[in-house]
Amino acid sequence: MIPPGNGIMHQINLEKMSPVIQVRDGVAFPDTCVGTDSHTPHVDALGVIAIGVGGLEAESVMLGRASWMRLPDIIGVELTGQLQPGITATDMVLALTQFLRQQKVVGAWLEFHGKGAAKLTLGDRATISNMAPEYGATAAMFYIDQQTIDYLKLTGREDQQVQLVEEYARRTGLWADSLKTAEYERTLSFDLSSVMRNMAGPSNPHARLATRDLAAKGIAAPWAETPGQMPDGAVIIAAITSCTNTSNPRNVIAAGLLARNANRLGLTRKPWVKTSLAPGSKTVKLYLEEGGLLPELEQLGFGVVAFACTTCNGMSGALDPAIQQEIIDRDLYATAVLSGNRNFDGRIHPYAKQAFLASPPLVVAYAIAGTIRFDIEKDVLGHGPDGAEIRLKDIWPSDEEIDALVKSSVKPEQFRQVYIPMFAVQEDTGPKVTPLYDWRPQSTYIRRPPYWEGALAGARPLKGMRPLAVLPDNITTDHLSPSNAIMLDSAAGEYLAKMGLPEEDFNSYATHRGDHLTAQRATFANPKLFNEMVKENGQVKQGSLARVEPDGQVMRMWEAIETYMERKQPLIIIAGADYGQGSSRDWAAKGVRLAGVEAIAAEGFERIHRTNLVGMGVLPLEFVPGTNRHTLAIDGSETYDVVGARTPRATLTLVIHRANGERLEVPVTCRLDTAEEVSIYEAGGVLQRFAQDFLEQAPAA
Secondary structure (H helix, E strand, C coil): CCCCCCECHHHHHHHHHCCCEEEECCEEEECEEEECCCCHHHHHHHCCEEEECCHHHHHHHHCCCCCCCCCCCEEEEEEECCCCCCCCHHHHHHHHHHHHHHCCCCCCEEEEECHHHHHCCHHHHHHHHHCHHHHCCCEEECCECHHHHHHHHHCCCCHHHHHHHHHHHHHHCCEHHHHCCCCCCEEEEEEHHHCCCEEECCCCCCCEEEHHHCCCCCCCCCCCCCCCCCCCCEEEEEEEECHHHHCCHHHHHHHHHHHHHHHHCCCCCCCCCEEEEECCEHHHHHHHHHCCCHHHHHHCCCCECCCCCCHHHCCCCCCCHHHHHHHHHHCCCEEEEECCCCCCCCCCCCCCCEEEECCHHHHHHHHHHCECCCCCCCCCCEECCCCCEECHHHHCCCHHHHHHHHHHHCCHHHHHHHHHHHCCCCCCCCCCCCCCCCCCCCCCCCCCCCCCCHHHHCCCCCCCEEEEEECCCCCEHHHHCCCCECCCCCHHHHHHHHCCCCHHHCCECHHHCCCHHHHHCCCCCCCCCEEEEEEECCEEEECCEEEECCCCEEEEHHHHHHHHHHHCCCEEEECCCCECECCCCCHHHHHHHHCCEEEEEECCECHHHHHHHHHCCCEEEEECCCCCCCCCCCCCCCEEEEECCCCCCCEEEEEEECCCCCEEEEEEEECCCCHHHHHHHHHCCHHHHHHHHHHHHCCCC
């Protein structure tokens, strides 16, 4: 529906697509959204129930089956107090993400309420709702109140629609006042006044870092500066990016005001910092121009590069060749600072060893500082025309100035200017094309997949499985199937080179996921992987590595997968807690299934990835509390069987056969959560389930 280049779907949904209250055939009812992206809950801020699902679950629906879910745990989150001056919505959401991860809300639906929630603007609420997958929740709901109405007016919704939303919410009990007596089986409380200026890093969104503590934690450690060289901890990428923050006018305008103040004092970005501004919608550019701030951002290198997902999703683009070579030659600890929602190891750029999440104004400040080895609260950013030292506090805009510019620069007509033509119905007058795709055998972007063939179409005996990997906690879909740039020395890079592609055209893993031969080679290709089966001097060795058993030979992960495929060896993955965090990337499930993985036993699963595993016919098994790879002394030399009837959340037996002949029976929970998931799994996956349905419904020959 929406032509490319217009923005990020979540921000467009927030600013235009969601009416909050739908009307069909004279009947009004609440809007809902099920989207194939984990950040679909962005519009929960509007009081709209919106949840993200995996691509495979969505595929099942597109092929005619229902999407089923268990009744969720609904947790009330009371927000008290209010943000202190100078604290942004980004600071708030990073603190909340850490807090909610600690409170273990994975899979729950959260309802934010309280006096603190009432004072938050819709933009601030959207920042919280957007990051639901980062704290593991399925939904992050806010009620409908005057803030909602004000936002609908601000974004140019029709007067009649705005009136409908308010009247419907008041009459049906969805207005904030009607929900004050809501009771929850579990309630959490979070004091907004406790939030300080925050970042998150160096590799997880819930790893909060208070900026005042950077020196104490060793992040802002001093270094010996050498003229003509990049510093230790060099910030090679500073990006204002992601719908998380660019859908919040206060955050973007704060960045523009900080840039203006820096320019007036003669501060400049460091020459090794690649800077970019990638708003989630075209309205951002319009209100930055209206407020006179776009030229200020451009002067520091933050010109608009796209209206799309960019750096946050690993689409950072190439570095200056000289800078890249210096990083390689000196083995430099280089970093990225971005206003995105994810900073997993290896995600942002292959040469950024770690990445930090920060508010848009902090991103600008770090572009000026040039290194993460910088106490952003205390160190000197530069000197003014009079020689006076300039620190962050000297260029940080006041809340009053930010709010005044939001009020004067963000206008309903800007949203109408962008969205009315975008959603205008255009008649398709082009030539008719066949619905059958003409597969091109040499394509590295779209290739006919093998899901109907061989082992994928057959039974999974769940016997004699060997571990492909034994993994720690917090394994993300980026570990399982990275989305960032493809390097020449990777398995995928070597394959693309053999296909005749020059290195500059390799693009990213995400863009090649329509070609299974490229995407397969991305399985566990993250250079930051820690496979506990691979050790050196008693320490787990970092890298895309595996130990093939029973040989005991260590090799690159892809070569290990090929070896097991040739042997027709069924595989299992053993993992820790929170397995499958991050993007709802179906290739994180497709890759392991194509490798021959039949089951994954973990301490816990992120919801969307678990459903993707089921959609590929991979059995998710959950250890009972108190049992894990450590208590079971798993080292990867074992073989495994799974015994028992696979029914929703049944207790099955994981039989471990040790190399010394010992046999151990371990109870595990079958994480096929519904009868529908059992049906899909037993068929072999979504496509196999569809094929069976199709053949059953087809008339007899």
